[in-house]
Amino acid sequence: MSYKRKFTNIVLRKTIDELKKTKSPAWKRVAELLLRPSRKRIVVNVSKINRYANEGDVIVVPGKVLGAGDLEKKVTVAAISFSYTALEKITQAGGRAIHIYELVKENREGKGIKIIT
Incomplete structure (x- = not known):
């Protein structure tokens, strides 16, 4: 028996609907990752972003970014x-931190993004 999961966070719901x-x-994969239960959601440290990103990349983290x-x-x-x-x-590195919803509005096709899980 399957059911549709409802989130109480309205911003998360709108983001998933938009994706x-x-x-x-690429955006459909991000939506799939965001639909996970909160205890299984992705948490990424800044060091991992530094390891896998190149200068000027657009990185998408379907979860939370921590400062380690x-x-x-x-x-x-x-x-x-x-x-x-x-x-x-x-911001100290000269980068930009935005919500996924804003990036979807800027880049509907999802071209040139890297998803870090």
């Missing part, structure tokens, strides 16, 4: 939420 409306397989480690590259990071230290480190 499902796109025709991009250092970021030495200027990247755009889109996620559902950020810790305070992660926001500081991203």
Whole structure:
């Protein structure tokens, strides 16, 4: 028996709805990852972003970004939420930290994004 999961977070619901409306397989994968239960949602440290990103990349984290480690590259990071230290480190490196919903509005096709899980 399957049921449709309802989230109480209205921003998360709207973000998932917007991701499902796109025709991009990348955005559909992000929506699939966000539909997981909260205890299985992805948490990524800034050090992992630094390891896998190149200068100028657009990184999507379908979960939360935490501030452990250092970021030495200027990247755009889109996620559902950020810790305070992660926001500081991203902006100090010259990057941008935005919500996934904003990135979907800017880039409907999902071209040039890297999904870090």
